[in-house]
Amino acid sequence: MTNPATSDIDTSIARLRELIERATMVLPFTGAGISTECGIPDFRSPGGIWTRYQPIPFDEFMTSQAMRDESWRRRFIMEEQFSTARPGRGHLALASLFKAGKVTAVVTQNIDNLQQAAGVPADRVIELHGNTTYATCLDCARRYELSWIKDRLEAEGRSPDCTECGGYIKTATISFGQAMPEAPMRRAEELTLACDLFLAIGSSLVVWPAAGFPIMAKRNGARLVILNRDATELDNLADLVIHHDIGTVLSPFIAH
Numbered sequence: 001m002t003n004p005a006t007s008d009i010d011t012s013i014a015r016l017r018e019l020i021e022r023a024t025m026v027l028p029f030t031g032a033g034i035s036t037e038c039g040i041p042d043f044r045s046p047g048g049i050w051t052r053y054q055p056i057p058f059d060e061f062m063t064s065q066a067m068r069d070e071s072w073r074r075r076f077i078m079e080e081q082f083s084t085a086r087p088g089r090g091h092l093a094l095a096s097l098f099k100a101g102k103v104t105a106v107v108t109q110n111i112d113n114l115q116q117a118a119g120v121p122a123d124r125v126i127e128l129h130g131n132t133t134y135a136t137c138l139d140c141a142r143r144y145e146l147s148w149i150k151d152r153l154e155a156e157g158r159s160p161d162c163t164e165c166g167g168y169i170k171t172a173t174i175s176f177g178q179a180m181p182e183a184p185m186r187r188a189e190e191l192t193l194a195c196d197l198f199l200a201i202g203s204s205l206v207v208w209p210a211a212g213f214p215i216m217a218k219r220n221g222a223r224l225v226i227l228n229r230d231a232t233e234l235d236n237l238a239d240l241v242i243h244h245d246i247g248t249v250l251s252p253f254i255a256h
């Protein structure tokens with residue numbers, strides 16, 4: 001006797017394969033769900049770090065050395081998880097589709113650098129919320145490695161300022177209260193309007209303005225696939241909805 005859940009998922013994967021094969025340009029849009037199998041917590045989920053600590057809003061980071069120190073202290077608590085995480089099956093599948101020419105770029109809400117680690121070039125990963133694996137000066141944009149900041153924080157008891165211009169150094173992420181980055185938002189919009197298959201993966205599609213992209217794609221005539229463990233706000237818009245483990249659904253798309 002066949003397991004109905006298994007045959008359902010096989011049918012969904014076959015349908016996904018068909019949609020990808022028919023598409024000229026597939027645009028993956030990824031959220032936290034693609035990285036949970038890599039040990040990266042979904043910060044917004046119950047039990048996630050943002051439910052244990054109030055996020056530090058951008059204006060408090062800018063006005064208080066104590067808040068900057070606290071922000072860095074929290075970041076280094078998570079360093080073990082970020083520095084040891086390896087790409088999951090979803091990241092590898094998208095990297096395979098990139099190499100096959102089906103995907104030209106990946107738009108992501110994630111800050112974990114795992115899509116790049118899976119082999120998609122950094123300039124083809126459009127990060128709407130930035131990247132937590134390095135830091136930049138908020139004034140001159142000079143890049144800093146986290147290990148240098150950690151050493152300064154430990155040696156001097158305070159997080160360092162930019163050695164070039166004295167500006168504040170922050171992880172290259174977008175904080176609460178910080179403006180969405182213009183260039184990535186614009187590229188994400190262009191890609192959304194250029195694709196004929198929009199693949200929303202592991203995002204609950206509730207965080208705006210990012211959640212507007214699948215709607216924009218659909219209105220522009222693209223097919224929409226939503227792959228997420230749980231139901232999303234936009235399921236009723238999609239041509240195919242798969243509520244299942246992301247790594248399991250995408251692993252058949254990994255080229256070996």
Ligand SMILES: [Zn+2]
Nearest residue numbers: 137140162165
């Ligand atoms: Zn600077």
